[in-house]
Amino acid sequence: MNSLILRTIAPVLVSLMVLFSIFVLLRGHNEPGGGFIGGLIAVAALSIYGIAFGVGAVRRALRFHPATIAGAGLMLATLSGLVSALFGAPFMTGLWVTPVIFGTEIPLATVMSFDIGVYLVVVGAIGAVALSLEEEEDDA
C-alpha cells in the first residue's frame, strides 16, 4: 500500500506494538496478558509493517523464516516442560527461582519460558500465514 502517512507512522507504531506485546507477555502471569495475546499483538505489528513496506522488508527484519520462529517456540515450550525431569518432578511442573539482580528480586520460572514459547509459536505460525498471504497479493 502506498500511503505516505502509513509509511511515516509505521516504524513508530510497529516498534511500540512489539514493545507492548512483550510487556503484555511478561505481565501475563499476574495481570491480563500472556503469550497468546502478546503473540497476536506482535503479528498485528508485523502485518502493519508488511502493509507499509512490503513483505520483503518484514522478512528481512525478522531474519528467520516465521516457521522457524514457530518451531523454536514449540521447542522452547517443550524444553520448559522437560526441565522438571531433571529435578525428579513430573513433566510440566512449574519451577521457580528468584535471583536478586541489582537488589531487586526477579522471579523467573519455567512457566515464563513456556509462555515465551507460546508467544513465539503464535508470532511464527500466524505471521507465516499472514505474510505469505500478503505476498501473494504483491505477486498478483
Add this chain to the structure above:
Amino acid sequence: MPATSLTFFVLLSPFIAAALAPLATRLLGHRAAWLLALVPAGIFLHFTRFSADVAGGGTTAEGYDWIPSLGLRFSWLIDGLSLTFALMISGIGTLIVLYAGGYLKGHAQQGRFFAYILLFMGSMLGVVVSDSLFSLFVYWELTSITSFLLIGFEHERTAARRAAFQALVVTGGGGLSLLAGLLMIWNITGIADLSGLLASGETLRSAPLYPVILVLILGGAFTKSAQFPFHFWLPNAMEAPTPVSAYLHSATMVKAGVYLVMRLFPVMGGTVLWETILPLFGGVTLVFGAVLAVRHVDLKMMLAYTTMASLGLLVMLTGLGSERAIDAAVLYLVAHALFKGALFMVAGIIDHETGTRNLTKLAGLARAMPLTFAIAMVAALSMGGLPPFLGFVAKEEIYAALTAGDSALMLACAAAVLGNALMFAVAFAVALKPFVGPVLPSPQRGEGGSKSRMRGTAGSEQVATPPHPPSGHLLPVGEKGEPHDPPVLLWLGPALMALGGLLTALFAPAFHAAISSPMASAVAGETHVIDLLPVPHWSLPLALSLVTIAIGVGFYLVLARIRAGVAKGLDILGWGPDRGFDQAIAGLVRFSVGVTRRLQPGRLDSYMTVTFVLLALVLLVPPAVYGEFARAPLFPAHIPWHELAIILLAVIGLPAVVLAKNRLTAIVSLGIQGFAVAMIFLLYGAPDLAFTQFMVETLSVVILTLVMTRLRLSPSDRRPLSQVLPDAAIAIACGLGMMLFLMKVTEAPFDSSLSDFFERFSKPLAHGGNIVNVIIVDFRGTDTLGEIAVVMVAALSILSLIRVRAGALRRPDDPAETDGGRR
C-alpha cells in the same frame, strides 16, 4: 544414584554426538570419524562393566519415572540378552563410524551421514535396553525413521527415495501393529515394563486374547526382521551407502524383530501357535532368501538376501524353542552379525576400489588387494560354517537342535541344510570369485561412464545421473589408477569383525561364559550353559555340516547355471511382493483420490452449507426430540445505559454485514460485531478474554481481507435470490440453535468448584495472580503445549496450501522458498 544417571547419560550420548557430528565434520573432514567413534567406543566400555554381573546371572533394572500418573517409567533392563545386543550395537557401531569415515571421504554430506548413523545407534541401543514397553516402542519407531533417512541418504536418486519410502511404510506399519500388541499386553496384565512382564509367568499365555496379541507383536517383529512376505524392503534398502547396509541391514536393526521374539519368548513362547507360526515363516524366509540370493550378481544384493535367510533361520530357531534351538539361535545371531557385517564392508571396499559390485565383472583382485582378500576369506569361512570359526560352532548347534526331535523337525532340518548350503555358495561367491582368476578390466579402468549404471541395481527404475555429482556418489580412492588395498579407516572395521568370528571361537569358553550362556539364559528364562568348542568331533550334526559343505561346494561350482534357473523360475512367477507393494500403494492413492473427489468437491459454498446444516441439526434436533428447549429468559429490570449501547452497536452491525454491497465492507462490519462482544467480555470481568478477542478480531479482519483479495472474487455478492433464501434459512437456524443452546447452558446452576479451586490455589501453588494465564501455562500447561503444536501444524499446512496454489507464480529466487522445499 550416580550409576543410574551415568547409564542415562550413556543412552543419551549418541543423540548428543549426532547433534555435534556435522560441526565436527566441517572442522576435521573425514578424520572426524576418529573423534566420533569415541562415542560408541565409550558406550561399549560402559556396557562391558555390566558383563561380570550379568555373567553371574544378575540383571540390572533401573530408570526414572516418566509419566507417574500412568505408571510409565523411562527404564532399562540389562541382562544377558540386552547386554549382548548393546555390546554388538556399540562395538560394531564404533567400527562402522570409522568405516564410514573412509567410505564417504570427501562426500559433501558426510557430516549429515555421521549424524544419522549416530541417531540410529542411539535409537537401536534404546530398543534393546528399554525395560519400559513404551520407551521400547518409541525407540523402535526411531529406528524406522533413522533407517528411512539412511536409505534415502542419496535422495537425488529415485530408486533410493522409493526404497526409503518402502522401508518406512513396511516397518512403520509393523510398528503400529506392535503398538497395538503392547497396549493389549499392558491392558491385560497391567504391567508396562519387561522386567515385570518376564516375572508374570503364565498370565499372558493363558489370556483369551493371546492369539491376537501374538499376531500383532509378530506383525512388528516380522516386518522389522524382513520375514516373508514382508521381506521385500530389505533388498531394496541396499540403495543405502554400504556402511548402512553393513550396520542396519545386517548386523543390528533387522535383528530388532528377532530381539523382540527372543525377549518375549519366556512369556509368550512355547505355545502351539508360537511353535507353528514362527518356524513356518522363518523356514520359508530361510529357503526363499537363500534361493533368491544366488539369482543376483550384485555383491550387496546377494548378501542382502542371505541376511534375509539368516533372519529366517533365527526366527525358526526361536520358534522351535527347545533348549538347544535357543542356544543355536544365540550363537548364530552373534556369528552372523560379525561375518555379515564384515562381508558387507568388503563388498563396499571392492565397489570403492573398482567401481563395480557386479560379480561377473570382477576377478583376479587377490594380487592387488591381498589384505581385503584375507579379510573376506576369514569372514566367508565363518559364514560357510567351517572350523575353527564361530559360524561352525553355531551351525553344529543348529543341527544338534534340529536332529534332536521328532519327524516334524525333519522339514526344518532339510530347510536349514538347503539354506546353509546356498549361503555357503554365496559366501564364497562374494569372498572368493572377485579375487581369483584372470584379471578383468574393471569399469573404472576401462569404461569410466559405466559406474553409475552399475549402481542402483536394487530398484527396477534406473536413474539418470544426479544433478550434483559430488553429493550423489562416493569418490573412489582408486580413481587415479589400479585397485589396491584401501586405507586403514576402510579395512580396520571388517578386519576386526572377521577376526572376531575367529577369536570368539578360539576362546570359546570365555565367550560362552561372558556372552552366549547369559544371553541364552535370558532368552529361555532359565539357566543355560553353552560349552560347545570349535573342534569337530564325530556326530550327526557334523555329518550334516559335511553334507551342507559338500552341497555348498557343488552349488558354488554351478552358480551361474543355478542363477539362470532361478531367474527363469522367477520370470514365470512374474509377480512378487515388491510389485505388490507398488500396486498396493498405487491402489491406495487411487482410492484416496476417489474418496477425496467425493468428499472434497472443491467448492467452498458446498463445504459451508454442509458444515452449517450439520451444526444447525446438532443444535436443534436433540432438544426438539427430548423436549428440552430453554425457558424464556428473565430480562433484568435495570440494564446500565453503556451496556445497552454496546448491544445496540452489535445489533447495528448485523444489517451492516447482511446488506453490505461490497464484500470488504461486510468483513469490516463483522469486525464491529466482534469488538462489541469483546466489550461485553470486558464489562463482565474477563479482561483476558476481551483482550484476546480484540486481537483475534483485528487479525481475522486483516487475514480475511487478504484471503478475499487473493481469491479474486467479484467485489460484491451476486447470489440469486433462490440461493440467498436457503442460505439465510441455514444461517438463522444456526444462530437460533446457538442462542437456545447458550440459554439452556446458563439455566443450570453454575458449578463453581473448579473456579474455586483455581482461585484458591493460583497464587499459593503457581505464584500467579492472573488465573486465566495460570491455567493456560501451568495448571493445564500440557493442553497448551498440544494446542500450540496444533497451531504450528495448521500454519504449516496453510503455508503449503498457499504454495501449492502459487507454485507457478513463484520466482526461483524467492526468499520464501529458501528454508523449505529446496535442498
